[in-house]
Amino acid sequence: MSKLQHLFKVGQNVKCRIDGIMQKGIVTEVHDDHIIVDIPEINNHCWFEEGFNLDCVYPIYNF
Incomplete structure (x- = not known):
């Protein structure tokens, strides 16, 4: 199992900073x-x- 699989899961809600704006994903x-x-x-x-x-x-x- 990769370390990314320890940090993120399919279906997990995240926020992504795109061009300085936080977007839900x-x-x-x-x-x-x-x-x-x-x-x-x-x-x-x-x-x-x-x-x-x-x-x-x-x-x-985290929010």
């Missing part, structure tokens, strides 16, 4: 090095990757 896929998030206001296939933009994704329980 739902994790739809969890892979070894990235996750896919459905952000209804933006796209249903937003890619967040370790070492690139994963730091823009926050589990909803």
